[in-house]
Amino acid sequence: MAIYQVTFLPDKISIAVEKGTNLLEAAREAGIGIGSPCGGNGTCGKCAVKIISGAYEIQDAFHLSAELKASGYVLSCKINVEDNLTVEIPVQSRMTKHKVVLSEKHSSENEYFARYKMNPICRKYKLVLSKPDLADNMNDLDRVRKTLKKDHGISDARISLRCLRALPEAVRQGNFEVTVTVVKEKEGWEIIDAEAGSTDKPAYGAAVDIGTTTVVAVLLDTETGRIVDQEGTYNRQATYGSDVISRIIFAEENTDGLKTLQDAAIDTVNGLLETILERNGLKPDAISAMVCGGNTVMIHLFLGVTPSYLRREPYLPAAISFPTVKASEIKIGIHPDAPVYTIPSVASYVGGDITACVFAIMPGESEELNLFIDIGTNGELVLGSSEWLVTCSCSAGPAFEGSGISSGMRAMDGAIDWIEIDPESLEASYRVIHGGKPLGICGSGLIYSLSEMLEAGIIDRAGKILTKKESKWIRIGREGPEYLLVDGSESGTGRDIVITEGDIKNLLRAKGAIFAGIRTMLQQVQMEINDIRNVYIAGGFGKYINITDAVRIGLLPDLPEEKYEYVGNSCIQGASIGLLSLEALTGMEELANRMTYLELSVGNQFMDEFISAIFIPHTDLSLFPSLQ
């Protein structure tokens, strides 16, 4: 059997494969993530790649615009390798890299560091030890401890066995000068590393946000608080299910399913860390501590704890506050004795990511009523002030992340993020992220669509497409009535970009769940929408949201735009602050304890609110005075 070399650009990753190997398969083997939501059927068009050189065989017909085909584009799922190939993966097909969305607040200058002094959980100390003799024959460890106490006020430090094994040589190689790395244990400090002599390298820490879809890692110099580097990627668990429930089911129904998902999470995090370490010329041992935020299911899977009972009434997690483990215990590729902290959850569906976000974003001392909204795969809400906090989770579904929407995609290059519909012709104008031909619609584009379609009379307030209206843009497609946003001849995939009635239903359910959640929480504390002083919007999706349109469709409460603030990936901010301040790490624990979880499935209140909220904007228009 002939063997051919396939080289993928722009990463220049090569792999040797047998003649006839499917190109998408070859990319997977090479560890390159190419999106293929349709599962390799040649229908979604999302695995398009450009053949730069070499011969191939078209295994099957596929759908792609003539223009793209002419430029050398093919669908990788339908191509067999017949020669040495050089293949370029265009940005919209790549799954590997995600932009890390950090708010500008993220620096040691920001208000959280005004609240919390730099007091990092990992440090390096250069120690000059007294030289021993027969009259001063104190053992190595106590000699280190004594200097650590005298010079740096760290008393009763423990030592890891691994470090104790290295200590005698390090001390003598450095002629009784040694640099030790100490980390905060639950109670007290632990010495985890000893280097001969003095080193100018700081103690690095990693803050990690383990999202269901995206995982982000940030490397911090814990001495100065400086962000050294950051990297994001898709969660490798995604191939086993796109949301938490499907992953729980995968873990239950497959032999070693839990282990497979844990490995995928660990591999994802390790992949990010490797990239960052390599780029900065650092070794794994350089990272001395890690703080992770993630939803409750993600943390269960990350630690290899069964999440089974999270999806069965009464929806119990094994824990909401997890043991701090050593990196080596779960094979995280940093210093083996580095502590890996996970930020505690509030409940099954309000995770440590929310604790971290709220801690980083909502001013703890404010007596005003604030609302925090994270719209991701789930919608998590937190309402309250310095005195009390209520939180809940509404199963909004991943519609705003583009999932379950026929032309949906995440907010990345090629996505339509803005739409305007001409009320006469009903033709849409649109904007594509970073220009070029559109590949699909992302969350903010979907919000515009709803709002514009209602405005133009294409849909009614219940989300029904008014097919009686005569227009080339309204038609009956394979799945029923649909609005044609972009003709296939204009799209980057060669396929029509449409919004179906089914898509609209999914969007209304998603926005209705969020709004109903907000209303239910307010009723619980007997307050009104107008009592809310600030609304903080988190999550990657929030960045592209237009508040006016989100209010117009009834997703967000009808409040003046200046009350809204977009806060970016605040989970990674919380995790970072936790690395840099012991008090913040403790503060997050206290915060998680302080939040009262509201289980929406208890009682009828939420369901009543939900039914009223799946209209545009709502059945009760008095809640949206600005729209009247």
Place this chain on the structure above:
Amino acid sequence: MAIYQVTFLPDKISIAVEKGTNLLEAAREAGIGIGSPCGGNGTCGKCAVKIISGAYEIQDAFHLSAELKASGYVLSCKINVEDNLTVEIPVQSRMTKHKVVLSEKHSSENEYFARYKMNPICRKYKLVLSKPDLADNMNDLDRVRKTLKKDHGISDARISLRCLRALPEAVRQGNFEVTVTVVKEKEGWEIIDAEAGSTDKPAYGAAVDIGTTTVVAVLLDTETGRIVDQEGTYNRQATYGSDVISRIIFAEENTDGLKTLQDAAIDTVNGLLETILERNGLKPDAISAMVCGGNTVMIHLFLGVTPSYLRREPYLPAAISFPTVKASEIKIGIHPDAPVYTIPSVASYVGGDITACVFAIMPGESEELNLFIDIGTNGELVLGSSEWLVTCSCSAGPAFEGSGISSGMRAMDGAIDWIEIDPESLEASYRVIHGGKPLGICGSGLIYSLSEMLEAGIIDRAGKILTKKESKWIRIGREGPEYLLVDGSESGTGRDIVITEGDIKNLLRAKGAIFAGIRTMLQQVQMEINDIRNVYIAGGFGKYINITDAVRIGLLPDLPEEKYEYVGNSCIQGASIGLLSLEALTGMEELANRMTYLELSVGNQFMDEFISAIFIPHTDLSLFPSLQ
């Protein structure tokens, strides 16, 4: 090639071997330790076994008395298997089993438990959890913690990751009844095990004495304090060197030498635990905590920490207080999350074994001056009262354990432990432990020898054999002048049992070092021998010692016999008390800190005392008034 079955009695262990296999080799393969100090040359006679049935071939001539040969005895190192064999290993040839010497004080009734209440470091609690529903959706871990606090006053218990992984199933299998095992961490408690429903099994703990020569393990029911079982064996490190210095050298000079010695120690401990567990129908997980005592070198090796700098001036250990590790970290075959505590040392050559002994034996509150002596491979001394304690180590060498003495052996069956020499004929009468023909002389026998030889005028006070004396019992042997104690025709090995001038020199150095150590400590605190109220003698050797004769040769100070007390293996007692009482474990740490270490190699005082003490009994006879 024919295969034969060899069955070893009394253990009834069988092994299949090829025709022609050496019998000593077969025993080794079967995991049976047979002593063979000469390395299988057929000269030491210590591997004698009795053939009960079956044919064999004598590979080579060997030295054994006609009588023994007639009884079916052969030297296993010179026998080849030619048939199915049944072989009895007499007790004096066995290396595997050692009698565990525990003082009668060792029970929960004794004075240490009057001082320290039962407050074990590992416990099992049966918990009846409240049943969850949507209104009470507390997570599993907090549900357990809440009940643990409410019913047993254990608050803020951590959980190991391993146990958290098992918790959800255990809780549900037991229908919200669960038995948890909690252990004391440095700060607070940790839950390490969760069993479904309720169990009546107690939490077991293991107390282990890691001696240079002998390792002893005791299994305790930590609920009642009852000794369930115990087992002793030789330290498998012994094949790499008989004393701590030779083992340090082995660790340094061999590739993976440290690892080899660590593995040997771990294997030894695991072997004991396996025997005990099997005998009691228990699984490794049943043991939830371990407390170890050992000298500083042994603990370094046990934990895999280099002891190199312990033998180089200024003789620094890596640590004297060691990190508590999880059993799985060092592959100890008990519950993987069980904490393994090591009792802290005082200095390089005063180890945690001494801390444990002194803690268990010397009444902490006594204002009287007490002296503690442990004569093993080293001689460790502790002098003091409730107000202060001084300790030192004198390099006595292992002479009293029979090592370095031509006919020396440990105090076991076949050893001469008592001698009387007829002043006229110069012929010795002797007693053999458990009767039968003598194989060698143990420590107490050696003390009698010195004393009796001096009395009979065979040696002078400097230990020189007076060869001018005409007697068949005094002669010039291969290594110079020697006293013939037992003729080969009367001995169990068929070889002469002699005491050479070289042996006497070794014994005088050993006893001189101990006595000089005592004198040096007394001088440091400006006190006299007569100020000592009680003398506690520890170590296996101490059991057989005759105080009068030990005083007569100048090994022990000239004090009335009633001031002496033999205290057995008090290290294992200290370790046991540590398992059963948290306060005792802390108390031993405090004790180790409280002992002032006297480095005998600083200054000339010890050397001056030593030179005076290598006479029988001493150059200054006024120190031995009872002998005048």
